[in-house]
Amino acid sequence: MAALATGGATSSDGATSFQRKVPANSRLATIAGTRPSVRHGQLLLSSGLPSLDCVLGGGLAVGTLLLIGEDKYNIYSSLLFKYFLAEGIVCGHNLFVASAKEDPADILKELPAPILDDVHKKQLDEEESAVISKQDSRESMKIAWRYQNLPKMEVSPAVSARFGHYYDLSKTLSPELLQSRKWHRFFLPEELSLQSEIKTCNMTCGYTRLLQSIQRIICQEGFDGSYPQNKAIMERVTNLSDTVVGLESFIGSERETNPLYKDYHGLIHVHQIPQLNSLICDVSGTKDLAFRLKRKLFSIEWVQDNYLRQERNIYPPGFSYLLKQKDSAWGEGSLQHSTFLMSFLAKATAFASRLVRHSEPLKQTGSGRIHQTAELRMWCDGHGQEAPGLLVIST
Amino acid sequence: QGKFTLLCNTKTNGSFLVHHFLSFYLKAGCKVCFVALLQSFSHYNIIAQKLGVSLTAAKERGQLVFLEGLKSCFGVLFGEEQPGGQTSPFQWISKDGSNLKTMYEFVRTSLMPSASDSWKCPVLLVDELSVLLSLGVRPVDVLDFVHYCRVAVCSQLKGNVVVLVHSSDDSEDEENELVVKSLCHQSNLILWAEGLATGFCKDVHGQLKIIQKGSPKLRAERNLLRIYQYKIQDKNVTFFARGMSAAVL
Numbered sequence: 001m002a003a004l005a006t007g008g009a010t011s012s013d014g015a016t017s018f019q020r021k022v023p024a025n026s027r028l029a030t031i032a033g034t035r036p037s038v039r040h041g042q043l044l045l046s047s048g049l050p051s052l053d054c055v056l057g058g059g060l061a062v063g064t065l066l067l068i069g070e071d072k073y074n075i076y077s078s079l080l081f082k083y084f085l086a087e088g089i090v091c092g093h094n095l096f097v098a099s100a101k102e103d104p105a106d107i108l109k110e111l112p113a114p115i116l117d118d119v120h121k122k123q124l125d126e127e128e129s130a131v132i133s134k135q136d137s138r139e140s141m142k143i144a145w146r147y148q149n150l151p152k153m154e155v156s157p158a159v160s161a162r163f164g165h166y167y168d169l170s171k172t173l174s175p176e177l178l179q180s181r182k183w184h185r186f187f188l189p190e191e192l193s194l195q196s197e198i199k200t201c202n203m204t205c206g207y208t209r210l211l212q213s214i215q216r217i218i219c220q221e222g223f224d225g226s227y228p229q230n231k232a233i234m235e236r237v238t239n240l241s242d243t244v245v246g247l248e249s250f251i252g253s254e255r256e257t258n259p260l261y262k263d264y265h266g267l268i269h270v271h272q273i274p275q276l277n278s279l280i281c282d283v284s285g286t287k288d289l290a291f292r293l294k295r296k297l298f299s300i301e302w303v304q305d306n307y308l309r310q311e312r313n314i315y316p317p318g319f320s321y322l323l324k325q326k327d328s329a330w331g332e333g334s335l336q337h338s339t340f341l342m343s344f345l346a347k348a349t350a351f352a353s354r355l356v357r358h359s360e361p362l363k364q365t366g367s368g369r370i371h372q373t374a375e376l377r378m379w380c381d382g383h384g385q386e387a388p389g390l391l392v393i394s395t
Numbered sequence: 396q397g398k399f400t401l402l403c404n405t406k407t408n409g410s411f412l413v414h415h416f417l418s419f420y421l422k423a424g425c426k427v428c429f430v431a432l433l434q435s436f437s438h439y440n441i442i443a444q445k446l447g448v449s450l451t452a453a454k455e456r457g458q459l460v461f462l463e464g465l466k467s468c469f470g471v472l473f474g475e476e477q478p479g480g481q482t483s484p485f486q487w488i489s490k491d492g493s494n495l496k497t498m499y500e501f502v503r504t505s506l507m508p509s510a511s512d513s514w515k516c517p518v519l520l521v522d523e524l525s526v527l528l529s530l531g532v533r534p535v536d537v538l539d540f541v542h543y544c545r546v547a548v549c550s551q552l553k554g555n556v557v558v559l560v561h562s563s564d565d566s567e568d569e570e571n572e573l574v575v576k577s578l579c580h581q582s583n584l585i586l587w588a589e590g591l592a593t594g595f596c597k598d599v600h601g602q603l604k605i606i607q608k609g610s611p612k613l614r615a616e617r618n619l620l621r622i623y624q625y626k627i628q629d630k631n632v633t634f635f636a637r638g639m640s641a642a643v644l
Contacts, residue, residue, distance in 0.1 A: 041441075239561055240529055275408055277441040278629060 034062065034091075040277040046091075048083030051300040055270055055289060056243060064274055067238060069246035076247050076266060076293065083298070086111040242274035247291075264290040268300055397549040401582035402559040403575065407601045409559065409588035411632055413522050414439070416557050418446040421453050425554075426514035428505045430498075432464035432526045445630045458514060460505040464526070495532060495540040503547050506554065517554035519544055524578075525561040525571055534570045538577055545581070583608050591624075599624050599640045 037044045037058050044059035047066065053059040060066055068077050089111065238244050249266035268289045291300045402412045410433075417439065420427050431439060439461075440450040453459035506517040527537050541558065548554040562575040579585060587604040607619040623634040 239525065275410065277438055278445070 035059070037061065042276055046087050047080075048085075048087035049080070049298050049300075051291075051298065052080075052245070052268075055268070055300055056245075057273060060243065061274065061276055064242035064276075065240075066243045066245065067241035069244070069269075069271075075251070076249055076291070079293070079298070080247070082107070082111050086113075238271065241272070243270075244272040245270055264292045264301075266291055397553050398555050398583045399545055399549060399581060400555065400557045400584045400586065401578050402557065402586050402588070403562050403579075404559070404588045405561075405563050405590065407588055407590040409586075410434075410522070411627055412586055412588060413520065413557075413559050414442050414446060415632070417450075417520060418443050418448040420518045420520070420555075421448045421450075421458060424458075424515050426458055426460075426506060426508070426517045427453075428460045428462070428502055428517070428519050430462045430464065430502070430519070430521045432521075433523045436461060436463050462501065495527070495536055499540055499543045499547075502544055506548060506552060508552070517548060517552050519548050519554065519556045521556075521558045523559050523561065524574065528570055528574065534574045537574050541578065541581075588625075598626055600627050601625060602637070603634065 034043045034045050035058075036042075039057060040061070042061040044053075045062055046053050046059050047056065068080055085108065246269040247266060248269065250264070251266075268291050270289070289300050289302060291298060400416075402409055402416075404410075404412075417427065417429060421443075429439075436450070443450050450459060450461070454461060502519055506519065508514075508517070524537060524541070527540075528534065541556075545556055548556050558578065560571075560575050560578060562571065585604070585606040585608075587606070589602050589604065591599060591602060602622060602624045605619075605621045605623070622637060624637050624640060625632050625634045626640065
């Protein structure tokens with residue numbers, strides 16, 4: 001779509017030379033931090049972690065919903081969010097942060113700083129190659145000879161400065177950079193203290209309106225403190241989301257002492273990848289993925305492991321603490337309704353921001369872009385006690 | 396004629412069945428009302444083009460009535476005025492009551508044959524009934540909606556109804572299971588797409604169970620059960636007997 005091949009003038013020895021003619025105002029790449037996908041023609045966004053982008057098939061498609069299942073102590077999943085938000089800031093996108101537990105301003109203060117120097121990147125590359133060579137030596141051991149010939153999973157994709165950044169966790173994002181970006185906040189305890197019923201209002205941003213209406217619904221239906229059956233909610237929201245990733249950390253589990261996992265901090269399960277614009281769902285062949293966190297690098301690698309397959313249940317153990325909630329019947333008009341509504345509407349609003357269509361005429365992107373170059377990234381840490389372990393990212 | 400087909404998927408993505416039925420009925424020249432609650436119009440359009448049908452052309456001809464859930468429910472939620480003063484099919488979202496009557500009315504009016512129509516039997520296609528449960532509709536109301544649609548489309552208009560639901564064997568979602576079980580009993584044909592019991596495989600994407608209900612008049616006729624495994628490709632889905640995948644042979 002972006003390039004036309006035209007037959008150029010012939011060269012002296014008679015062979016034709018093709019020249020790629022790129023239209024002067026190529027519309028696809030004008031939003032910073034995104035790139036088009038070769039698989040399904042949608043625009044892709046980086047999730048903040050280049051290795052997670054690899055696992056998800058290049059990145060998150062604009063207009064989809066990413067659901068992250070928290071790990072046991074919510075250590076790594078909140079880290080994932082910080083990466084996502086930091087990526088948004090670095091690329092110049094507007095952010096929307098909704099949180100039920102932590103004040104959004106506090107969250108934004110703790111974002112990691114990007115590593116943009118070339119010097120650092122070179123160091124990174126050296127580290128990477130050291131890691132890879134270690135893996136090679138492990139592979140050549142004859143315990144599992146079959147694995148030697150399988151292609152290695154890409155650990156460090158080709159990172160351009162525009163798509164996917166590495167972050168240094170020891171430094172926080174400079175406040176000046178933060179000030180220069182617009183972001184919206186939604187903090188649940190604050191919003192609930194508002195007594196007045198807000199009718200139609202002139203909002204600049206449609207997403208704020210969305211939250212207002214959700215808040216209205218929550219107020220109307222009453223806040224009952226009963227804990228819902230979490231498994232059922234998890235199922236429903238999983239079915240509604242496009243991409244679902246679960247994290248399972250090794251802290252406190254018996255796997256910590258397992259020698260196979262000594263280099264890793266946890267496992268990543270990719271439960272669902274959206275099937276956009278095609279019949280095929282592009283699920284990667286490697287299912288045993290573990291992650292490792294270092295100060296400057298969050299890498300996801302394939303664990304060659306037979307024991308893992310035997311132990312794995314259908315529901316990852318990381319969700320088990322959710323199941324110990326008190327069972328209760330679903331009340332009429334309870335909070336569950338608004339939780340689902342929020343998920344469905346988050347998806348609907350995300351859909352509304354899908355820019356690139358495969359066959360839609362280019363003129364549509366002209367005016368629609370004015371509202372949408374704002375490129376909102378939404379992060380909802382949903383409804384703390386009511387549905388713990390439920391974190392939603394929508395682009 | 397007058398058949399109710401249930402598409403069920405468990406632990407896998409069964410939407411290829413929806414795409415198949417959509418292109419199948421459009422090619423056969425039937426009038427289709429498609430209630431799409433999960434994905435955008437362009438998604439279906441692109442896949443339908445790969446299968447040989449153009450949804451935009453069908454819409455212009457009047458053969459396809461496409462209700463795009465993701466877009467339409469927005470207007471209702473924010474209390475916007477509907478164009479022409481009509482009630483939107485999603486009117487029930489903004490109220491507390493979960494009566495799907497407006498949606499049923501929409502389906503009925505869109506499939507009612509008009510004088511200029513030359514299409515064959517009308518077809519109603521619903522992508523993911525389970526989403527309605529997530530929107531706060533009670534299972535009883537969902538079943539009522541399906542019942543009304545069957546009466547209108549299958550009995551009165553002699554058309555077909557195809558519905559996709561999501562289900563799971565050990566699901567804790569009781570409302571969903573209630574709806575699925577009830578629909579199983581009502582349907583003439585069940586296509587159940589499951590993931591493989593042994594886990595993920597690159598060459599075999601899943602297993603399809605086809606259950607054809609015997610006619611209730613002849614008691615001797617039992618339900619016909621067939622099981623195939625399938626692999627999804629870009630423009631096609633290949634079916635083969637269990638264990639006979641090309642990768643294995």
